[in-house]
Amino acid sequence: MTESATSRRIVFLGAGNMASAIFGGMLKGGYPADAILATSRTQARRESIEAEYGIRTTADNGVAVAEADVVVLAVKPQMMRELCESLREAFQARRPLVVSVAAGLDAATLDDWLGGGLAVIRCMPNTPSLVGEGVSGLYANGKVSDDQRRLTTQLFEPVGLVEWVDDERLIDAVTAISGSGPAYFFLFIESLEAAGVDLGLPQESARRLALQTAFGAAKMARQSEFDPAELRRRVTSPNGTTERAIRTFEAAGLAQIVDDAAQACAERARELSQELSQAPSQN
Numbered sequence: 001m002t003e004s005a006t007s008r009r010i011v012f013l014g015a016g017n018m019a020s021a022i023f024g025g026m027l028k029g030g031y032p033a034d035a036i037l038a039t040s041r042t043q044a045r046r047e048s049i050e051a052e053y054g055i056r057t058t059a060d061n062g063v064a065v066a067e068a069d070v071v072v073l074a075v076k077p078q079m080m081r082e083l084c085e086s087l088r089e090a091f092q093a094r095r096p097l098v099v100s101v102a103a104g105l106d107a108a109t110l111d112d113w114l115g116g117g118l119a120v121i122r123c124m125p126n127t128p129s130l131v132g133e134g135v136s137g138l139y140a141n142g143k144v145s146d147d148q149r150r151l152t153t154q155l156f157e158p159v160g161l162v163e164w165v166d167d168e169r170l171i172d173a174v175t176a177i178s179g180s181g182p183a184y185f186f187l188f189i190e191s192l193e194a195a196g197v198d199l200g201l202p203q204e205s206a207r208r209l210a211l212q213t214a215f216g217a218a219k220m221a222r223q224s225e226f227d228p229a230e231l232r233r234r235v236t237s238p239n240g241t242t243e244r245a246i247r248t249f250e251a252a253g254l255a256q257i258v259d260d261a262a263q264a265c266a267e268r269a270r271e272l273s274q275e276l277s278q279a280p281s282q283n
């Protein structure tokens with residue numbers, strides 16, 4: 001990371017699963033702990049964050065915004081309106097770069113809740129950011145400068161792949177593939193482990209086999225000059241064992257199931273956007 005990126009003070013409003021995966025990954029990538037501040041309403045959570053990550057924490061969102069160059073909005077989408085509207089003055093006084101990781105909340109709605117006229121980036125990250133293997137899909141509104149885009153790329157690159165989209169609607173597609181995607185792969189690993197147990201393997205052994213196979217296949221697919229379909233064919237001997245398994249997946253309509261799941265996920269993101277932008281203000 002360049003010196004200009006590491007000198008920026010970055011504040012996370014909300015320090016839950018996603019925020020801690022991002023700042024945990026940033027710290028592993030060399031971002032200085034004293035330049036990161038995270039907020040949480042719960043004292044026990046603040047203490048555990050400080051102990052585990054060595055960053056500063058506070059319960060006071062307004063004080064946090066007042067020192068921020070970049071504010072990452074990382075509370076649940078349903079809590080975002082109340083949070084943003086309560087911090088309008090602080091945002092308008094400081095005018096930091098806003099990066100929202102909330103699913104389904106569009107940049108214009110967030111900007112409106114924050115008082116308007118702000119540089120807002122929507123980011124759809126995923127939790128493997130914690131181990132530096134995340135994906136962050138990013139969209140910038142018209143107020144974001146080229147420098148702010150570069151800075152955001154520099155902030156998120158240490159936690160994984162950074163992919164900018166020019167059409168904000170594509171953030172819902174990013175959500176369906178990589179934002180929620182880790183859960184799909186965890187589900188597959190869980191199912192493979194259970195199948196191993198059914199076939200007589202001890203549970204711990206079945207888990208090790210399933211995990212290492214998922215990791216090995218992903219690593220190989222990423223490094224290989226061949227596409228995943230070719231790598232699959234190279235495992236699948238004619239009239240061999242894999243062919244029977246693949247036929248079973250195909251007969252059950254796996255590709256259609258995956259497509260249906262991704263469509264349902266994107267649809268839920270669009271629904272959230274409608275629900276949350278039309279809900280009456282609580283202030």
Ligand SMILES: NC(=O)C1=CN([C@@H]2O[C@H](COP(=O)(O)OP(=O)(O)OC[C@H]3O[C@@H](n4cnc5c(N)ncnc54)[C@H](OP(=O)(O)O)[C@@H]3O)[C@@H](O)[C@H]2O)C=CC1
Nearest residue numbers: 014015016017018039040041042074075076077101102103
């Ligand atoms: N989990 C994931 O894989 C992904 C999540 N996201 C997005 O990330 C966002 C956060 O999700 P996730 O991390 O899973 O949720 P969590 O519930 O784990 O984290 C949200 C945190 O926000 C804190 N919080 C709530 N209200 C406030 C407040 N007023 N001030 C300060 N902190 C507050 C809560 O802590 P406390 O109660 O202590 O204040 C809580 O720990 C969501 O918008 C989600 O759409 C995006 C991509 C992937």
Ligand SMILES: O=C(O)[C@@H]1CCC=N1
Nearest residue numbers: 102103175179180181
């Ligand atoms: O399930 C959710 O709503 C969040 C957004 C993407 C991943 N987790």
